[in-house]
Structure formats: structure tokens, C-alpha cells
Amino acid sequence: MHMADALLSPATGLVMWAAAGTALAVASRVVKARADDALVPLMGMLGAFVFAAQMINFSIPGTGSSGHLGGGLLLAMLMGPHAALVVISSVLTVQALFFADGGLLALGANIFNIGVLPCLVAYPLVYRPLAGVAPSRRRLTLAAGLAAMLALQLGAMGVVLQTVMSGISGLSLEGFAWLMLPIHAAIGVVEGAATVAIVLFVQRHRPELLHGAAPEGVAPRLRPALLAAGLATLALGGVGSWFASADPDGLEWSVQRAGVNAVAATTPAGLHDTLAAVQKRTALLPDYGLPDDAVSTSPAGDAPSTPAQASQPQAWPAVNAGTSLAGVVGGVTTLGLVLAVGLLLRRRRQPASARP
Amino acid sequence: MARADQALDRMLALDALAARPGDAGYRNPMAHLLVTLAFIVAVISFDRYTVAALMPLALFPMALAAQARVPAALLVRTVGLALPFAVMVGLFNPLLDRNPMLQLAGLQLSGGWVSLASIVLRVALTVSATLVLVAGTGLPALCSALARLGVPQVLTVQLLLLYRYLFVLAGEAARMDTARRLRAGWQPRLALSTYASLLGQLLLRSVERAQRLHQAMRVRGYTGQWPTAPRRWQLADTVFVLGWLAFFGLARAVSLPLAVGQALVGLSP
Numbered sequence: 001m002h003m004a005d006a007l008l009s010p011a012t013g014l015v016m017w018a019a020a021g022t023a024l025a026v027a028s029r030v031v032k033a034r035a036d037d038a039l040v041p042l043m044g045m046l047g048a049f050v051f052a053a054q055m056i057n058f059s060i061p062g063t064g065s066s067g068h069l070g071g072g073l074l075l076a077m078l079m080g081p082h083a084a085l086v087v088i089s090s091v092l093t094v095q096a097l098f099f100a101d102g103g104l105l106a107l108g109a110n111i112f113n114i115g116v117l118p119c120l121v122a123y124p125l126v127y128r129p130l131a132g133v134a135p136s137r138r139r140l141t142l143a144a145g146l147a148a149m150l151a152l153q154l155g156a157m158g159v160v161l162q163t164v165m166s167g168i169s170g171l172s173l174e175g176f177a178w179l180m181l182p183i184h185a186a187i188g189v190v191e192g193a194a195t196v197a198i199v200l201f202v203q204r205h206r207p208e209l210l211h212g213a214a215p216e217g218v219a220p221r222l223r224p225a226l227l228a229a230g231l232a233t234l235a236l237g238g239v240g241s242w243f244a245s246a247d248p249d250g251l252e253w254s255v256q257r258a259g260v261n262a263v264a265a266t267t268p269a270g271l272h273d274t275l276a277a278v279q280k281r282t283a284l285l286p287d288y289g290l291p292d293d294a295v296s297t298s299p300a301g302d303a304p305s306t307p308a309q310a311s312q313p314q315a316w317p318a319v320n321a322g323t324s325l326a327g328v329v330g331g332v333t334t335l336g337l338v339l340a341v342g343l344l345l346r347r348r349r350q351p352a353s354a355r356p
Numbered sequence: 357m358a359r360a361d362q363a364l365d366r367m368l369a370l371d372a373l374a375a376r377p378g379d380a381g382y383r384n385p386m387a388h389l390l391v392t393l394a395f396i397v398a399v400i401s402f403d404r405y406t407v408a409a410l411m412p413l414a415l416f417p418m419a420l421a422a423q424a425r426v427p428a429a430l431l432v433r434t435v436g437l438a439l440p441f442a443v444m445v446g447l448f449n450p451l452l453d454r455n456p457m458l459q460l461a462g463l464q465l466s467g468g469w470v471s472l473a474s475i476v477l478r479v480a481l482t483v484s485a486t487l488v489l490v491a492g493t494g495l496p497a498l499c500s501a502l503a504r505l506g507v508p509q510v511l512t513v514q515l516l517l518l519y520r521y522l523f524v525l526a527g528e529a530a531r532m533d534t535a536r537r538l539r540a541g542w543q544p545r546l547a548l549s550t551y552a553s554l555l556g557q558l559l560l561r562s563v564e565r566a567q568r569l570h571q572a573m574r575v576r577g578y579t580g581q582w583p584t585a586p587r588r589w590q591l592a593d594t595v596f597v598l599g600w601l602a603f604f605g606l607a608r609a610v611s612l613p614l615a616v617g618q619a620l621v622g623l624s625p
């Protein structure tokens with residue numbers, strides 16, 4: 001459920017970066033203020049642990065599928081929420097760089113969904129109050145399980161909101177939410193179970209590790225956490241409302257100047273205008289049979305449609321075959337050219353690579 | 357444990373690519389990082405129906421992949437890794453958006469298919485540019501670039517240490533799982549209870565390893581500062597950055613493929 005660059009708009013990506021960046025800046029300041037130089041190697045090592053742990057899947061009884069550890073909440077329990085956020089962010093960065101999980105611009109959104117929400121929302125607001133100071137096994141199970149599930153659910157909601165706001169996918173808010181939330185409720189149970197199982201193991205064998213996060217005290221830590229979460233929520237809401245009003249406009253604009261020329265306008269008047277404009281453009285074409293607005297609703301065997309007939313503003317198929325063809329031919333040609341340049345550069349570099 | 361092994365192999369391959377002797381510093385990592393970010397913003401700033409106009413931008417990852425000698429197979433495999441989620445989301449577009457948009461030889465394509473194609477192309481472009489960035493510079497060099505850009509040291513040092521111990525712990529996890537598998541006989545599936553003690557052990561070992569590492573760092577005079585070797589910014593780097601930015605701007609402002617296509621089919625614009 002890593003957000004991908006390809007599904008993001010620049011505005012959403014940058015806002016999420018701002019939110020995640022604020023939270024990260026706060027977190028690194030808190031970590032630095034702890035001035036605990038033993039924390040530095042521990043953070044590095046536990047980051048590597050989460051990475052390694054995510055490579056191992058356990059099987060879910062009764063189904064053919066498997067699950068793995070999320071990590072954010074577990075890290076928060078071991079090191080405190082701020083160090084955990086820094087660690088999870090570093091894991092996400094390496095995943096984005098090496099495994100194409102997410103992307104560089106989507107990294108902000110991913111740090112927010114997978115790092116900020118578990119560490120700075122689910123941990124202080126769900127886990128800490130439920131678990132208390134020295135939790136029993138049952139209490140630990142309940143608190144960690146609930147917090148892990150909630151964190152995943154919030155993260156999935158984040159993905160939904162960011163995708164819908166970006167508008168690259170055509171999915172509606174409700175549609176995508178109905179798709180994502182039930183799936184992630186199930187995944188949340190599995191992730192919660194994995195987190196609880198490992199926490200109980202640690203509690204049995206090295207219980208002092210779980211108190212590593214405690215001495216910071218709850219009250220002073222909660223404030224920056226809530227501040228970051230609040231800021232991010234505001235940012236999200238702001239972008240959301242802005243997009244809600246800006247979207248139809250942007251879409252119309254996009255339809256008018258899409259690279260592969262889209263001539264489908266949304267209103268009949270617009271349709272008419274665009275058709276007329278296209279007509280004017282294609283009229284200069286002397287002998288090319290295709291671009292005469294061959295409305296595709298006429299079957300192939302039909303009598304060739306005359307330009308006059310085709311220029312009637314018919315119901316939907318307001319597509320200009322000429323520009324379509326130009327777009328496709330041009331696109332393919334450009335791709336070919338780029339590939340050729342790439343190959344040429346590669347060929348030129350080859351002798352260099354042969355040399356030691 | 358095919359997955360852990362594969363993941364480890366990929367990291368080692370990329371690391372080896374970035375650390376080739378004599379070729380590691382083909383460009384200032386900061387310049388490469390900045391241009392890659394600008395590239396990603398340029399790619400995703402196109403509207404959702406753009407396909408053809410994105411094509412010229414492929415020149416950037418292609419050219420830099422050639423320069424950094426990133427194998428094409430690696431690029432293709434990585435893009436393949438990234439596709440499933442984006443395509444899963446994008447596959448709804450053809451169902452939801454049926455307005456005709458493109459017409460070719462009697463075949464009509466709806467806006468949904470065009471936007472799906474756009475998503476696939478975006479994945480290919482952004483993922484390959486990111487891969488070329490890391491293969492061309494390497495994580496340590498990227499971290500020093502980040503530090504110079506003002507990223508807190510807590511974060512850059514964390515990235516460096518994570519990267520260093522990733523190979524160690526991933527290898528350990530893979531070996532533990534292989535050992536379990538060899539002993540599991542006819543029951544290769546990993547139950548949750550076994551999983552918990554497997555990963556719990558790994559966690560405890562990681563904590564102990566971190567304590568030993570801390571002692572070793574202290575012995576060698578660790579004071580909380582992390583030395584970095586910044587590379588000097590040269591005129592060539594400025595040219596590199598400005599040149600690519602101008603290219604992205606051009607590709608963003610005019611649809612080069614449409615112009616080419618119109619010239620080719622004989623449509624005058």
C-alpha cells in the first residue's frame with residue numbers, strides 16, 4: 001500500500017512532503033535532544049531489522065495467503081515514537097530508492113501514511129492510554145493489536161485521500177475507500193497479530209527493552225506529536241477543499257490541451273466549439289482520407305462519410321481521427337527516437353566499460 | 357526464502373553499480389538528485405490524459421542510464437516491480453471513464469484507457485529515473501548531498517547506518533529462514549508462533565549487535581558527529597542542471613510528439 005509517484009499530482013505530493021517533513025523535523029529535534037549516542041546504532045540496527053523482518057512472511061491459518069510486520073508501532077514501543085518515525089522514514093527511503101516501493105515524491109505521502117500515523121497518532125493516542133505503565137500480557141495484546149489495526153486503517157485512508165485528491169486515477173472517494181478499507185482491515189488484523197506476537201516474545205525474554213520508550217514521559221512528548229498530526233490534517237483538509245473546487249476546471253483545461261489531443265469537451269457548447277476548431281484545422285489537409293472526422297459509430301463497411309456529415313455535432317463520439325493519428329504516430333516516433341539515442345549513448349559508452 | 361535472497365541480490369547489484377572504481381563520481385550527487393526531483397515533478401505535472409507528450413521525457417532516464425551503465429534488464433525488472441499497485445488502481449479508469457478520446461483505424465479508445473496508459477508510462481519514467489539516481493550515485497553519496505541540502509544529521513546518519521546493516525541483517529534473516537525451512541520437512545509454511553520466535557530472536561540479536569556496535573564506535577572516538585566528504589560543485593554540474601531543466605521546460609510547454617506526428621501525417625497545425 002505504498003503510494004506511487006505515478007498516482008500523485010505535484011500539489012498533493014508536495015503538501016504531503018510538507019506535512020511529513022514537519023513531523024520528521026520535530027522528530028529529529030527530539031531525538032537529538034535525547035543526546036543518547038547509544039540510540040544512533042540502535043536506530044540503524046532496528047531499521048535494518050524491520051527491513052529484514054518484512055522479507056519474511058508467515059502464513060495465515062485457513063487461507064493461502066501470508067502477512068508480514070508493519071514495524072512502525074513495534075519501533076515506537078521499543079524506542080519511543082520520534083526515533084521510530086526517523087527509523088521508519090529511513091526504511092521507506094531505501095525502499096523507494098532500491099525497490100521502487102513508492103517513489104521520491106510519493107515518499108512524503110508514504111512517510112505520513114506508514115510513519116507519522118502509527119508513530120505519532122496511533123502510538124500516543126491509542127497504545128499509551130490503553131497499555132498504561134506496566135501492562136499485563138492481555139493488556140499489551142489488546143493495546144498493541146488495536147493500535148496496529150487502527151494505524152493501518154488510517155494509512156489506507158491516507159492512500160485513498162491522496163489518490164483521489166491527485167485525480168490521476170478516476171476512482172471516486174467512496175469507491176476507492178470501499179475497495180481499500182475492508183482489505184486493509186483484514187491486513188490490519190494480520191499485522192496486529194504479528195506485532196503482538198513479537199512484542200510478547202520481547203516481553204517474555206527482555207522485558208526491559210519495552211521500557212526503553214517510557215522514561216521520556218508521556219505529557220511532553222504528546223504535544224509535538226499532536227502538533228505535527230494537527231498540521232498535517234490541516235494541510236490535507238486545505239488541499240482537499242482546494243481540489244474539490246479546482247478539479248472540474250483543471251479537467252476541462254486538461255481536455256483542451258491534452259498531448260494526445262482530446263477533443264471531448266464536457267458541455268455541448270464546448271463540444272461544438274472544439275469540433276469547429278478541429279474542423280478548421282483539418283480543413284487544410286488536402287487528400288488525407290482518415291482525418292475527416294470519421295465518426296467511428298459508422299461501421300467499417302459503410303459508405304465513406306463526407307466531411308459535412310461528420311462535422312455534425314453528434315452525441316458522444318466527438319473524436320478526431322486525424323489528431324488521434326498524429327498524436328499516436330508522433331508519440332511512437334518520439335519514443336523510437338529516444339530509444340535510439342539511448343542505445344547510441346550506450347554503444348558509445350561500451351568501449352569505455354571494456355577498459356579497466 | 358526466495359524473496360529475501362532476491363531483494364538482497366538487487367541491493368548488492370545496485371550498490372556494486374554505484375561503487376564501480378573510477379566511475380563512482382561521474383557527477384555531483386546533489387546535481388543528480390535535484391534534476392531527478394525536477395524530472396519527477398515535471399512528469400507528474402501533466403494532466404491525466406497525457407501519453408504522447410510524456411515520451412520526450414524518457415530521454416532523461418535513458419541518457420543517464422546509458423551514462424551510468426545501468427543494465428536495461430535491471431530497469432525493466434524494477435519497473436515491473438512497481439507496476440502492480442499503480443495498475444490495480446489505474447485499471448478502474450477504463451471502467452469509469454468511457455468517453456471516447458482517441459480513434460485509430462476504426463478502433464476507438466476511451467479516456468479511461470488513455471489515462472491508464474498514462475499511469476503506466478508515469479510509473480516507467482519515475483521509477484527508472486529513481487533507479488538511475490541511486491545506481492549512478494550510491495546511497496552514501498546521496499546522504500552527503502542530503503546533508504548539504506540541510507537535512508538533519510539524525511536522518512542522514514540513520515540512512516547510512518540502516519544501509520550498512522541492511523545487508524547484515526537481511527542475510528541473517530535469510531539464513532535463519534533457510535535453516536527453519538531445512539528442518540521443517542513436510543511443513544514449510546511458517547506459523548505465527550514460529551514466526552514470532554524467529555523474528556523475536558532476530559530482534560534481540562539486533563539489539564545486542566547495536567550495543568556491540570556502540571561500544572566499537574565509542575572505542576574509535578565517536579562523538580556524535582559523522583564525517584562526510586562533500587564533492588565540489590563545478591561548472592559542469594551547473595550546466596547539467598540547467599540543461600536538463602530547460603529540456604523539461606520545453607517538453608512541458610510544447611507537445612513535441614504531436615508536432616512530429618502532425619508533420620509526419622501531413623496535418624498542418
